[in-house]
Amino acid sequence: MSLIDRRALLASLAAAGATAAFPRLVPAQGAPLVSRPIPATGEQLPLVGLGSWRTFNVGNDPAARNACADVMRAFFAGGGKMIDSSPMYGSSQDVIGYGLEKLDALGKVFAADKVWTRSGGAGQIETSRQKWRVARFDLMQVHNLLAWREHLPMLFDMKAEGAIRYVGITTSHGRRHDEFAGVMRDYPLDFIQVTYNAVDREVEQRILPLARERGIAVIVNRPFRGGSLVRRAKRRPLPAWAAEIDCTSWAQVLLKFIVSHPAVTCAIPATTRVDHVRENIGACYGRLPDAALRRRIVAAVGQF
Amino acid sequence: MAVWLSYSLSDFLLFSARTYYRLFELYNLAVWPLHLLAGLLGAAIVVLLHWGGAWRGRAIAGVLAACWLWVAWAYLYERYDTINWMARYFAIGFAAQAAMLVVSGVVLNRLAPAAGFASRAGSGIVVFALLAQPLFAPLFGRAWTEIEVFGLAPDPTVAATIGVLLAMRRVHVSLLIIPLLWCAVTGATLWAMQAPDALLMPAVAVLAIGLAIWKIPTRGATA
Numbered sequence: 179m180s181l182i183d184r185r186a187l188l189a190s191l192a193a194a195g196a197t198a199a200f201p202r203l204v205p206a207q208g209a210p211l212v213s214r215p216i217p218a219t220g221e222q223l224p225l226v227g228l229g230s231w232r233t234f235n236v237g238n239d240p241a242a243r244n245a246c247a248d249v250m251r252a253f254f255a256g257g258g259k260m261i262d263s264s265p266m267y268g269s270s271q272d273v274i275g276y277g278l279e280k281l282d283a284l285g286k287v288f289a290a291d292k293v294w295t296r297s298g299g300a301g302q303i304e305t306s307r308q309k310w311r312v313a314r315f316d317l318m319q320v321h322n323l324l325a326w327r328e329h330l331p332m333l334f335d336m337k338a339e340g341a342i343r344y345v346g347i348t349t350s351h352g353r354r355h356d357e358f359a360g361v362m363r364d365y366p367l368d369f370i371q372v373t374y375n376a377v378d379r380e381v382e383q384r385i386l387p388l389a390r391e392r393g394i395a396v397i398v399n400r401p402f403r404g405g406s407l408v409r410r411a412k413r414r415p416l417p418a419w420a421a422e423i424d425c426t427s428w429a430q431v432l433l434k435f436i437v438s439h440p441a442v443t444c445a446i447p448a449t450t451r452v453d454h455v456r457e458n459i460g461a462c463y464g465r466l467p468d469a470a471l472r473r474r475i476v477a478a479v480g481q482f
Numbered sequence: 483m484a485v486w487l488s489y490s491l492s493d494f495l496l497f498s499a500r501t502y503y504r505l506f507e508l509y510n511l512a513v514w515p516l517h518l519l520a521g522l523l524g525a526a527i528v529v530l531l532h533w534g535g536a537w538r539g540r541a542i543a544g545v546l547a548a549c550w551l552w553v554a555w556a557y558l559y560e561r562y563d564t565i566n567w568m569a570r571y572f573a574i575g576f577a578a579q580a581a582m583l584v585v586s587g588v589v590l591n592r593l594a595p596a597a598g599f600a601s602r603a604g605s606g607i608v609v610f611a612l613l614a615q616p617l618f619a620p621l622f623g624r625a626w627t628e629i630e631v632f633g634l635a636p637d638p639t640v641a642a643t644i645g646v647l648l649a650m651r652r653v654h655v656s657l658l659i660i661p662l663l664w665c666a667v668t669g670a671t672l673w674a675m676q677a678p679d680a681l682l683m684p685a686v687a688v689l690a691i692g693l694a695i696w697k698i699p700t701r702g703a704t705a
Contacts, residue, residue: 235497237564239504268496268565351493404492450498 209424211257211462214443217393218344218368223288225437225462227260228253228455229399229448235268245450247277252452254286256459262371262397262446263310264292264321265302271309279311287312290369290397292348294321299329303336317369319346323354323361330365344368350399352380362388371397374442375407376435376479386441395443398436402447407432410482419474424464429454433461435475438468495674497565502675503619503628506635509561510627513634520633523549524612524642531595531605531649539594539650543587546643549633550580557635572667576636579643579660586657596651600697607645607686611638615682622678637683640664644690653694662687 213222228250236242250261263270271291278284289312293299303318318333320326326347333345346369349358362370362385370389372381378400389396402408411428425431429447436445447458467475510517523545530538554576562569587593595601615638616629632638640661647654647661665687672680 232496232498235565236501237497237505237561239501239508242501242504266496266567268567351489450500 209464212437212464212466213462214395214437216344216368216395216443218395223395223444224257224259224459225444226258226433226459227262227288227290227397227444227446228258229446230261230263230270230274231267231399231448233448233450234263234270234273236273237269243273243276244280246273247280248452249449249455250274250277250283251281252455253459254281254283256456257462258455258459259286260288260290260317260397260444260446262290262399263306264294265306266292266294266321271306275309275311284312288316289314290317290319290346291315292319292321293329293333294324296325297328299325299332300336314340315342317344317346318342319348319369319371321348323347323349323357326361330361334366344395346370346395346397348397348399349373352378355380355385359384359388362392362394367392367394369395369397369443371399373400374398374436374439374445375401375403376432376476377403377407379476382439386439390441396441398442398445401433401436401445402429407479407482411479414478414482417474417478419471422465423467423471426460427457429457430461431475432479433458434466435472437461438466438472491670491674495671496567499675499677501565502671503624505561505565506619506630507625507627509557509634510629510631513556516634517631520549520631521612524608524632527642527646528605528608528612531601531608531646536591540588540591542595542646543583543593546639546646547580547583547588549639550576550583550643552633553636553639554580572636572664575660575663579657582657582660586654592652592654593646594651595649600693601649603689603693604645604648604650607648607689608642609645611642611645615641618679618682636664637668640668641683641686644686648690648693648697653697655694658690658694662690 211224213224215222234246236246253261261274263274265271278287289310291303291306291310293303295302303315307315318336320329320333330345330347333342336342337345346367347358347361348371349355350373352373358370358372361367370385372385374381374386375398386396408429411432416425416428416431420426420431423431423434425434433445433447436442449455449458527542527545530542534541554573558569558573558576563573612632616631619629620626630637632642644658644661647657665683669680669684669687672683
């Protein structure tokens with residue numbers, strides 16, 4: 179059995195466990211957890227990961243740290259793997275590390291972090307690793323292209339030495355796409371991270387096609403526009419056609435719009451609530467919208 | 483430039499409103515009963531603005547400097563920095579203000595309380611900072627345990643300091659700079675959090691600037 183086959187089998191077993199854990203969110207027919215391969219290696223990643231911007235920055239508050247660990251527990255129980263953070267996110271890295279240790283989940287997580295400094299990138303990455311309490315990061319990204327000319331050669335060296343597994347770059351809010359595309363063309367990136375949702379669709383024009391062409395995995399940030407999309411959507415009833423893609427909430431509809439794009443590997447919504455993370459991870463199950471239904475989602479969101 | 487214009491204020495907010503106010507709650511629980519001492523010090527400032535000998539300017543400056551230093555260390559550096567990496571720079575600013583209050587007020591004895599309209603307005607701002615600002619938490623639906631108190635929390639400490647400076651004979655421009663900058667910082671933070679009292683500290687700053695401009699022609703200014 180190949181490595182990828184074994185992973186697929188394990189993913190199916192995890193999905194079976196998740197079906198028992200979340201009977202309301204997983205389609206009745208017990209569909210398996212849907213994942214996508216990282217183009218560089220074929221390693222499978224579930225369609226939904228977990229962001230930590232703002233939500234996990236809770237400082238030293240013990241109650242809030244435990245609440246974040248509860249969110250992580252539900253995320254892993256649902257079959258989730260990728261958690262994303264950054265040194266920019268205050269105490270988020272430390273809170274993730276606390277949760278991973280508390281849940282004994284260091285072996286379950288796909289650890290994605292960022293380097294965010296003009297100099298001293300290696301030292302910052304080591305500090306981040308200690309906060310996460312992981313042996314190494316799976317993915318290290320250059321945050322918002324900050325000093326990418328200095329950091330990328332270092333990250334590729336770290337990858338060659340086995341200190342990290344994948345290299346990526348990030349942007350958000352549709353910023354600096356010209357420069358971003360240039361880096362995608364010139365460097366053998368494994369991942370990019372961009373903003374994409376049913377409203378912010380600029381990446382469909384150039385970035386996502388280029389990622390497919392270059393075999394680069396795509397992580398999507400701000401899937402709910404910082405929560406505002408879901409808040410607006412919830413004022414309206416869930417359309418009947420949501421059932422055609424096995425969605426029980428607007429959050430799942432919005433996430434499935436994103437991950438149904440063939441270039442997208444996963445989306446990373448952030449939340450402080452266990453019920454919301456269960457809802458989000460539920461988008462990893464069941465059918466995805468086709469082109470016609472994607473257009474209906476865009477039209478529906480346009481009426482919010 | 484175009485990239486910077488694409489940011490909104492909320493893009494710079496690193497934490498949720500719940501986390502921000504919870505920080506005050508945990509801080510208040512940790513430092514209680516220092517609130518009582520802070521209240522006494524605040525009351526002493528109000529008394530000294532109106533009664534006392536030539537030493538009262540020194541005493542007021544000393545009390546304020548101690549409060550700024552405490553807020554710099556105990557709140558900004560020890561606590562706020564856990565959720566906002568900019569807080570360590572704010573702490574440096576607060577410590578610098580404490581040093582300037584010591585030099586200008588305690589060592590050089592340049593703070594001399596005055597009478598008149600602007601001074602009464604300054605005293606009013608001090609009383610507001612001592613008595614009204616702590617009520618904002620319960621007034622706006624937050625828990626009593628999340629109150630912000632003069633001498634312990636930055637906003638009422640800054641507001642009271644602005645009031646004191648306006649109650650002096652001369653306008654001390656250099657001592658007003660950091661308090662006014664903090665009014666902008668805290669106003670922007672609360673605005674990004676969509677807090678109902680976001681405009682309060684900016685309003686105090688506008689009032690302070692207006693009163694200072696009104697005072698300078700008659701009373702003069704000092705750097």
